[in-house]
Amino acid sequence: MTASVHLATGAASALFVQNYLSAKYDWQYDIGRRYLLGFVAGLLSHIVFDAFPHAEYSLHGEALMAVLCLEGVVMMAVIPGWQGPVMAQLLTWGMIGAALPDAFYFVGRYFDIEWLKQAHSLLHVFHGKVLFIYSSHPIQAMIAIAAVIYVRIKSA
Numbered sequence: 001m002t003a004s005v006h007l008a009t010g011a012a013s014a015l016f017v018q019n020y021l022s023a024k025y026d027w028q029y030d031i032g033r034r035y036l037l038g039f040v041a042g043l044l045s046h047i048v049f050d051a052f053p054h055a056e057y058s059l060h061g062e063a064l065m066a067v068l069c070l071e072g073v074v075m076m077a078v079i080p081g082w083q084g085p086v087m088a089q090l091l092t093w094g095m096i097g098a099a100l101p102d103a104f105y106f107v108g109r110y111f112d113i114e115w116l117k118q119a120h121s122l123l124h125v126f127h128g129k130v131l132f133i134y135s136s137h138p139i140q141a142m143i144a145i146a147a148v149i150y151v152r153i154k155s156a
């Protein structure tokens with residue numbers, strides 16, 4: 001999946017799992033656990049969504065980095081942007097969790113760090129494993145938009 005889908009579904013997952021935390025995890029006093037759960041949910045969402053065969057970037061090198069940064073900036077604006085500090089952090093933790101598996105790849109390759117490259121491979125063992133479904137770029141864009149809408153409505 002492309003960056004926007006991962007970031008948007010990561011934030012949506014971080015928000016979604018909060019429904020399953022009992023009310024005793026007070027939004028004021030136990031917020032750390034909610035952030036941690038959001039981060040884990042974001043990470044898992046990356047593995048789940050990458051399991052679907054999907055269109056990849058045709059760009060490489062600096063052009064790819066520029067697109068990734070642009071997607072990151074846009075998603076930061078439309079997801080945690082204009083949120084209260086607690087919600088903004090929760091959504092950002094989900095996005096960090098969702099970005100991490102692929103960040104491992106880029107950082108590991110750039111700095112030639114073997115364990116990061118291995119962590120990336122490990123997190124992608126299910127990559128493209130769900131057959132019969134193919135997520136093209138337009139479908140990925142629609143998933144990203146749907147996830148952003150879900151976050152904006154649910155966090156309001």
Ligand SMILES: [Zn+2]
Nearest residue numbers: 050101102124
């Ligand atoms: Zn990935």
